[in-house]
Amino acid sequence: MKKTILITGATSGIGKATAIALANKGHHVYATGHTDDDVEGMNLFLKENNYSIESFKLDITVEEDRKKINGLAIDVLINNAGMGESGSLTEVPMDRLIKNFETNVFGTIATSQEAFRQMISRDSGRVIIISSLAGRSPRPFLGPYSMSKYALSAAAGILRQELKYITRNIHVSVIEPGSYHTGYNQRMMAKKYEWMDPSSYFWNVTDKIKKMEAFTFKATEYRSLNSIVAKIVKAVEAKKPRLRYVAPWWEGAIVQLARIMGK
Numbered sequence: 016m017k018k019t020i021l022i023t024g025a026t027s028g029i030g031k032a033t034a035i036a037l038a039n040k041g042h043h044v045y046a047t048g049h050t051d052d053d054v055e056g057m058n059l060f061l062k063e064n065n066y067s068i069e070s071f072k073l074d075i076t077v078e079e080d081r082k083k084i085n086g087l088a089i090d091v092l093i094n095n096a097g098m099g100e101s102g103s104l105t106e107v108p109m110d111r112l113i114k115n116f117e118t119n120v121f122g123t124i125a126t127s128q129e130a131f132r133q134m135i136s137r138d139s140g141r142v143i144i145i146s147s148l149a150g151r152s153p154r155p156f157l158g159p160y161s162m163s164k165y166a167l168s169a170a171a172g173i174l175r176q177e178l179k180y181i182t183r184n185i186h187v188s189v190i191e192p193g194s195y196h197t198g199y200n201q202r203m204m205a206k207k208y209e210w211m212d213p214s215s216y217f218w219n220v221t222d223k224i225k226k227m228e229a230f231t232f233k234a235t236e237y238r239s240l241n242s243i244v245a246k247i248v249k250a251v252e253a254k255k256p257r258l259r260y261v262a263p264w265w266e267g268a269i270v271q272l273a274r275i276m277g278k
Contacts, residue, residue: 020251021045021089023075023126024096026057028197029145032240033093033247038068040248045087047073049096075122084129091251092130094123094167095145099203100159103217108210112159119163124170134185141186143250144171148193148261152270154231156224160203168259175258188250189259192243193266196236204228237263 020037024030025046034046046068048054057070074080075096100107100115127142134140149157150164171189178185194200211217217224246260261267
């Protein structure tokens with residue numbers, strides 16, 4: 016069955032690739048963006064490539080933008096929009112930590128609530144939350160991001176259990192991507208150097224931190240988005256979607272093994 020799907024944060028990276036994949040399978044896709052400029056660039060791309068996808072601005076932290084969902088009959092909401100702050104939790108400015116949660120957690124839940132209103136009223140639909148393996152395998156100096164993603168994975172499980180009390184026809188799934196090369200990780204890592212200065216506890220080891228992060232992502236980042244997009248498409252189309260989908264599989268296996276070993 017073809018579905019009407021709204022994806023937040025879909026003008027680049029995984030969200031954009033997912034929008035294209037779902038449209039190619041015949042679904043009606045709304046690929047929303049954070050800013051007017053993002054949407055303008057996306058619409059130009061869609062026109063040049065003749066994709067049957069609609070794009071408009073939806074900042075998940077803005078109530079007026081979230082209300083736009085009310086006028087659309089959405090079968091599936093994919094919560095992909097998010098941001099990433101980096102820096103040690105010993106000193107990261109609290110306004111940055113708060114903003115990370117306001118976007119990734121509170122914005123995602125508020126957007127989902129808008130979708131749930133119509134889904135519950137008609138007793139059908141599904142909500143998919145894009146989290147991250149970084150939530151289950153925290154990395155040093157990515158605390159703000161990892162914490163917010165851990166919260167999202169927990170939220171998906173809670174929502175799924177709660178909805179079982181009133182319906183079996185509304186599904187919630189969480190997608191936990193590993194490392195993919197979209198430029199997102201590099202931008203996130205660089206953010207801490209916007210505020211770190213000689214007063215930072217870690218100022219004298221910044222070179223060591225940069226080398227560690229560069230090595231880690233160079234060794235783990237997948238260039239192709241195919242594996243994670245396939246998981247999202249599966250969560251959209253599955254008759255009985257699972258709670259959790261992970262890609263790449265080997266990174267998920269490593270995280271699971273580490274947890275079993277208590278690391």
